[in-house]
Amino acid sequence: MKGRLLNKMKSLYILIITLFIFITSLYAETDVYFNKKFNRGDVVTVLIPDNDELYKLELISSTGKFITGNIFFPVDSINFKGQAALIGLDSTLKAGNYTLLIKNSMGDIENTGEILVRENVFKKENIPLNQANTSLRIDPDSKIVSEAVQIHQIYGTSTFLSVSGLESIKLPVPNGIITSWYGDRRTFLYSDGSSAGAIHNGTDIAAPFGTKITAGYRGRVVFSGRRIITGNSIVIEYLPGVYGVFFHLNEFFISKGDIVVEDTVIGSLGSSGLATGPHLHWELRVGGVPVNPDPLLKNGLIDNSLIMSIVSSHTAE
Ligand SMILES: [Zn+2]
Known part of the structure; x- marks a missing residue:
């Protein structure tokens, strides 16, 4: 008797999980790629591998204050097709966690992400x-x-x-x-x-x-x-x-x-x-912010190492 009830509960649990996965897949967020750790002065590149609708990027502080933003633009290259946006992290920015907001043309948030800005020292x-x-x-x-x-x-x-x-x-x-x-x-x-x-x-x-x-x-x-x-x-x-x-x-x-x-x-x-x-x-x-050109001279203005990491993660699948 106890075993039967347990089995019923188990199948109900599986049904709920399956329903949950199905429903969330209907509302799947746009795939967004970006690096997670930065120094002050770095450029944050955000890549989205589709350009049906062009988005806007915003960076906000942990208290919700607008820091900087930029538009996404279409990219059609051999290794990456989609859209990209670049924002700069000022050399005076307070070290800590910041939130990326990806907004559609109506201003609604399509996706979010977290980045960490480290306290680097300048000469x-x-x-x-x-x-x-x-x-x-x-x-x-x-x-x-x-x-x-x-x-x-x-x-x-x-x-x-x-x-x-x-x-x-x-x-x-x-x-x-x-x-x-x-x-x-x-x-x-x-x-x-x-x-x-x-x-x-x-x-x-x-x-x-x-x-x-x-x-x-x-x-x-x-x-x-x-x-x-x-x-x-x-x-x-x-x-x-x-x-x-x-x-x-x-x-x-x-x-x-x-x-x-x-x-x-x-x-x-x-x-x-x-x-x-x-x-x-x-x-x-x-986006109005002066940035450090040194990492860009190595990785390209649109971060090539980020593009190659998307390419390799897709070929590994
Ligand atoms: Zn100078």
Whole structure:
């Protein structure tokens, strides 16, 4: 008698589990691929192997505060077909857990994910400035403020684009010497004896005056002109909301609206604007956030190691 009841309960239990699996499969979430652990300054790549509907990506803190976001764009390459979105983790971001939200065009959440941001350490450097450069930093100038507003508007824009190839990204001055790194915590030592802290958002590459500068990646020139602090400056949109930024040039060889490829010579190296010697300041912005280019120079702008991990997990099945 006891055995029969137990058997009945067992089959009821199996029926409930089967029903549960069946129902949840009807509401299966979109497959989403991303890495789980990052350093501050890294780019988070999220891949979805279908593009019936293009989604939006958001990063929120553990208390639900919006941190950053970007649009997904279609990718049609040999190893990956679907959609991708890139967001940047600022070098000042608090270490800890963050949530990725994948939203549809109606703003509804289609899927979520958790990532961990680790507390990595950045270099410290002192930069003595002469009187002219000190005055550029400390004298109030409304034109400097309006130029900053204008360039941040550009960084915050994501132009829709479909991507077919997954090219590598290259240093725009391959034979230069890197003199300052992304995320460096700087102290400017002013000519009047005072000082101020700043964070270096790009990579400084020193090379002889006039050295050719290449685009580093395919894209469209969205800004080309002279700015007070950054001198002759170029901004290229590499991918939706992903920008290559070039400061302190001597000459321009391109203009706004031009389409460039990785090897296009866009200008020559100089020391225009606030510079202590001839060098290129090369910066990468993702969804407005300055990011560390070093991991991207190894893995590609759209994370090739993540794509290959999806390929190998599917061939293993
Ligand atoms: Zn710099």
